[in-house]
Amino acid sequence: MVAIAYTVAFDGVEARLVEVQCSVSAGLPGFGIVGLPDKSVSEARERVKAAFGALSIAMPSRRVTVNLSPADLPKEGSHFDLPIALxxxxxxxVVPAEALERVVSLGELALDGRLSPVTGALPAAMAAAEDGRALIVPRACGPEAAWVAAVPVLAPRTLREAVDHLTDRAPLPRAQPGELAETARAADLSEVIGQERARRAIEIAAAGRHHLLMVGPPGASKSMLATRLPGILPPLTPQEALETSVIHSVAGQLAEGGISRSAPFCQPHHTASMAAMVGGGRGARPGQASIAHNGVLFLDELPEFERRVIDALREPIETGEIHVSRANAHIRYPARFLLVAAANPCRCGEIADAGQTCSKAPRCGADYLGRISGPMMDRFDLRSRCRRFRLPTWACPRPAKARPRSPSG
Ligand SMILES: Nc1ncnc2c1ncn2[C@@H]1O[C@H](COP(=O)(O)OP(=O)(O)OP(=O)(O)O)[C@@H](O)[C@H]1O
Ligand SMILES: [Mg+2]
Structure with missing residues (x-):
């Protein structure tokens, strides 16, 4: 007999339905998983066997074969444990096959049968709703998945609780959606003293979603201004909040299942790799550019970033999407962000500040900012020169006069 359970595989931030077929047949005892599983899916065998021990069920001494269909879709992640076990x-x-027909499940099994949280519960709930099935997720993922009101979400703590629900021994209650996440009050633009021109540039960038580059010497408040930009952005619309939350869910960044209406703000370090910035890599996680979808992507010290990493942002700036191609997959991530970047005018930073001149000027300035390619530079609608803010003389304490030293020291 072939038993079938349903789960999802992630294709970018979209959840695609996967059939988990299991047959127990005569032959040499063994447990095989086929259907393009990666290492984490293949390791499910050991976790499933151990979790069965917690249910006092022994693996049959026959040949157990699990096929993940469609077999040409790569399967990544530990969330296949629960559907394979079921x-x-x-x-x-042990579980009626008809009960499994009606549910999509995902969850990682601990060796004692507990269900550990997994990423992507929100898009999985959307896929289950589209398919007209209920969703079983680990307890910690329940509040996140329950935001999709069209699907009954059940959130057991252990494999035993999931089995008891499916066999009608102890039906589980529907999980409730998490709280609307209140982000801590964003830093306020009013804390910036002076800098009228740079503040105006920030306001225009926020109002018109114009990409902004700020150039100025160290201490000219470039980082301070950029981190205060989210404070003047309007809250996300419900549609935008859902789109952004789906990405954060796949990236495992939805804190306690709460959906937030504040625009995301991402500030990757200048050592960020290509996969960290645009996504892909192991686990096909979205990159910082996608996590900043509908919000702000702040690249501080722009010329210090690897050039190909910055240039990889040229496509999403135009199209609002990132396409990552792999040998066996083509992944699309949404990435519509407001790009704000800051840079010093040259390596030592002093070339443009009034009263200070770098000894290697103007060559060092051209070399330093020249690390940013022309087409990338062209994508900044606004370029703002920041100067150091100097307190008016009346506000500065008068420096104490240097006293001549006495010969005794
Ligand atoms: N206009 C200002 N109003 C209030 N504080 C300021 C202002 N300019 C600078 N500061 C103070 O100086 C600190 C340094 O500023 P900030 O880090 O924003 O400079 P920066 O231009 O990013 O410099 P760097 O090029 O070194 O990164 C701020 O954290 C803040 O405390
Ligand atoms: Mg800075």
Missing amino acids: AVLAALE
Whole structure:
């Protein structure tokens, strides 16, 4: 007999339905998983066997084969543990096969049968709703998935609780959506003294979603201004909040299942790799550019970033999407962000400040900012020169006169 359970595989930030087929047949005892599983999916075998021990169920001494269909879609992540366990239990007639027909499940199994949280519960709930099935997720993921009101979400703590629900021994209550996440009050633009021109540039960038580059010497408040930009952005619309939360869910960044209406603000360090910035890599996680979707991507010390990492942002700036191609997959991530960047005018930073001149000027300035390619420079609608703010003389304490030293010291 072939038992079937349902789960999802992530294709970028979209959840695609996957059938987990299990057959128990005569032959040499063994447990095999096929259907393009990666290492974390193949390791499910050991976790499932151990979790069965916690249920006092022994693996049959026959050949157990699990197929993840469609077989040409790569499967990554530990969330396949629960559907694999349920499909095997249905093949052993511990769980009724009809009960599994009606649910999509995902969750990582601990060796003692506990269900550990996984990423992507929110898009999984959307896929389950589209398919007209209920969703079983680990307890910690319940509040996040329950935001999709069209799907009944059940959130067991352990494999035993999931089995008891499916066998009608102890039906689980529906999970409730998490709180609307209140982000801590953003830093306020009113804390910036003076800098009228730079503040105006920040306000225009926020109002018109114009990409902004600030150039100025160290201490000219470039970083201070940029981090205060989210404070003047309007809250996200419900549609934008959902889009952004789906990305954060896949990236495992939805704190306690709460959806936030504040625009995201991402500030990757200048050592960020290509995968960290645009996504992909192991686990096909979204990058910082996607996590900043509908919000602000702040690149401080722009010329210090690797040039190809900055240039990889040229496509999403134009299209609002990132396409990552791999040997066996083509992944699309949404990435519509407001790009704010800050740079010193030259390596030592002093070339443009009034009263200070770098000895290597103007060559050092051209070399330093020349690290940013022309087409990338062209994508900044606004370029603002920041100067150091100097307190008016009346506000400065008069420096104490240097006293001549006495010969005794
Ligand atoms: N206009 C200002 N109003 C209030 N504080 C300021 C202002 N300019 C600078 N500061 C103070 O100086 C600190 C340094 O400023 P900030 O880090 O924003 O400079 P920066 O232009 O980013 O310099 P760097 O090029 O070294 O990164 C701020 O944290 C703040 O305390
Ligand atoms: Mg700075």
